[in-house]
Amino acid sequence: MSCLFCRIVAGELPSRQVHADEHAVAFLDIAPFHRGHTLVVPRRHVESVLSADGAWTEIAPAVETCARLLRDRLGCAGLNVFSSAGEVAGQEVGHLHVHLVPRYTAAPGLRGLLEKTADPDELDDVHRELTA
Template sequence: MDCLFCSIIAGDIPSRTVASDDAAVAFLDVAPFQDGHTLVVPRRHVPDLLGNDGELARIAPLVTSVSTLLVERLGAQGINVISNVGEVAGQSVFHLHVHLIPRFEAEPGFDAIRSQRPRRDPDEVLALLR
């Protein structure tokens, strides 16, 4: 199987890991919409939310704990939790993943999900989250 996220989980491709547990790994997105934009992916390969056989429920604790971490450590006022299903919905890696996108008062609403402000260095963001 040739899956980018499986390779990241296996340690074959480097990532900026925020947290992990027995069910999932959370790492910073390489093309973030906002500082701290994190992906939570199950360790087990499943293609998406619809074909996940309960995997979403197994990764939910990490989704919750990392969401809390992002809000507390980055000073976000909210967070978007998104999972794209299918190419038409914007899914580009066909391994279930949940986007956690911190949101800030300066850019409210779904239309401003992709920040126009300059991004911080990802290593700086990761240091705040560890």
């Protein structure tokens, strides 16, 4: 199994998992844009939303659950939800994944989305906040 996210789902690689259900697994992004940046992936391998074959619908409940978790536990003021399909769109891992990026008043708007404000050294602290 060469897919990074399939290996995370299978438990072969470590992650800071914040949610799991029968269709999806959610974990903290290791290079977060903002504090709490989370990825939601389907358990089954699907390349992207362009080839999803129902996977988008399957993971929607996990996306909603994690969005509320981020709001309730981290107190973000907003949230960006997106998925890139294909290398030209910025997809770096060939497995469908939805980015949930908490937004805080210090870096508002779409331009502030890609201004990384998170400290990767805080991932363990964020993980504890989300799973406590």
